[in-house]
Amino acid sequence: MKRILWTLSSVLAALGIAAAVLITLNLRVEEPLPAAETLQSTPVLVQRGEYLARVGNCMACHTTQGGAPFAGGRGIETPFGVVHSSNLTPDRVQGIGSWTSAEFWRAMHHGRSKDGRLLYPAFPYPNYTQVTREDSDAIFAYLQSVPAAPDANRAHALRFPYNTQAALTVWRALFFAPGTPPTEPTQTAEYNRGAYLVNGLGHCTACHTPRNALGATTDAKAFTGGLIPVQNWYAPALNAAHEAGVKEWRTDDVVALLKTGVAPQGSVLGPMAEVVFRSTQYLSDADARAMAVYLQGLPQQGRKAPATVAAPPASAMARGGKVYEQQCAQCHGDRGQGEPGAFPALAGNRAITLADPTNLVRVVLQGGYLPATAGNPRPHGMPPFQQTLSDEEVAAVTTFVRNSWGNQAPGVGTIEVYRARERRGM
Known part of the structure; x- marks a missing residue:
């Protein structure tokens, strides 16, 4: 009996220590919140906050189609279930009208809500933690200025145990620590501004970095490319020329x-087209250039020696060539040369020869549409072929374009087309 009691006491003590460690890790460097609001909003601050909210693409997730701006309710699908975005309007019941700027900063920087709950990282606070307090205050001032909407927040639809705060506590202890804006003393102010925008508000690593089984990214693999969970689009590596x-x-x-x-x-397609449409087209010239300079300065991956690519079967190339002639050549040219300013060239196009053919298959099935921007207000688009071509025809034509006009890449199978149709991971 004594041995059982001793064992039970040891287990409880270990659990208590583990809980204390987890709580400590999740509360690290958090400062007590001030008792009252200290932010003085001004028109200039609100205007700056509106710009920063666009840089962070906040409306994309916090607005449903046809819904009030920032009223939340959009379902964000994850491998663990659906997370619904929250109401960010100044409604005092459903929104953040009763919040202080310090509470908003805690959500941005620490991933913790007004009531102390831990937030799910579908809200990209692992990136937003790098945003400065000044910029957080500006965004808060702007959100307090938009029309209040009483739209009720929707409960998340996550599977057990991912729907528990305990599981989230463990995840954060393993994968999250509050951060600060990245600064390289040896780099220019322009480069550092770009690093701040790309890694913080722009949260580019959220898509362009592979995720582990628990949905976390690591700095060691930043920008090396990854399949966007559930969406089934491949976000290509930003640090690799190929x-x-x-x-x-x-x-x-x-x-x-x-x-x-x-x-x-x-050109951009898929999820990146939405990012350009809703966010980056509104960048100031200086900020756009700063982001460009930073992206050009990323340490490059060394490309592995290319494996020998087996030539696709002649039958697949012949069938793909016939589909291409009938459906594609009118726009993209007989030799895949495209038409500058209208239709992209397929010959020598690195998006065509990516090791992962997901994006190419998705474009053929669902069409490809450039974003309408101030600099390109009436872009050309590619119609979808999912109702026109069979899986075999899609596999054949994508194999054909990946292996014609100097292109060389593994062929595409019908199973990959089927998975793309079903929105399953490749």
Whole structure:
């Protein structure tokens, strides 16, 4: 009996110590909140906050289609269930009208809500933790100025145990620590501004970095590319010339891509088109250039020696060539040369030859649409072919374009097309 009691006491003590450690890790460097609001809002501060909210693309997640701006309710699908965005309007019951700027800063910097609850990292506070208090206050002042909306917050639909604060406590202890704006003393002010925007409000690593089984990213793999969970789009590496690296581009071309969605070397599609449409097209020229300079300065991945790519079966190339001639050549050209300013070239296009063919298959199935921006107000688009082409035809034509006009990449199978149709991970 004594041995059982001793064992039970040891287990309880260990659990108590573990709980204390987890709580300590989750409360690290948090300062007590002031008793009253200290922020003095001004029109200039509100205007600055509006700009910063666009840089952070806040409206994209916190607004449903046809809903009131920032009223929340949009479902964000994750491998663990659905997280619903919250109401950020100044409604005092459903929104953040009763919050103080310090409480908002705690949410941005520490990932903790007004009532002390830990927030799910679908709200990208692992990136927003790098945002300065001054910028957080400006965003808060802006959100307090938008029309209040009484839209009720929707409960998350997460599976057990991911729907518990205990599980979130463990996740944060493992993968999150409050941060500060990155600064490289040996770099220019422009570079450091770009680093702040890319890593903080821009939260570019949230998509362009692979995630582990628990949905966390690591600095060691930042910008190396990854499949966006559930969405099934591949966010290519930003530090590799054979994917989406821009080190060798003219800086002005990188700026053009961020502000218009189009550059001589390529254009944006899929989730990145939405980012340009809702966010980066509104960057100031100085900030767009700063982000470009930083992205060009990323340490580059060394490309592995390319493995020998087996030539696709002649039957697949013949079938794909026939589909291409009938459905694609009118816009993209007989030799995949495209038409400058209208239709992208497929020959030599690195987006075509990515090791992961997910994006190419998705574009063929669902169409490809550039964002309408001030610099490109009436962009051309590609129609969807999911109702026109069979899985076999999609596999054949994508294999054909990946292995024609000097392109070389593994062929695409029908199972990959099927998975893309079903929105499953590749």
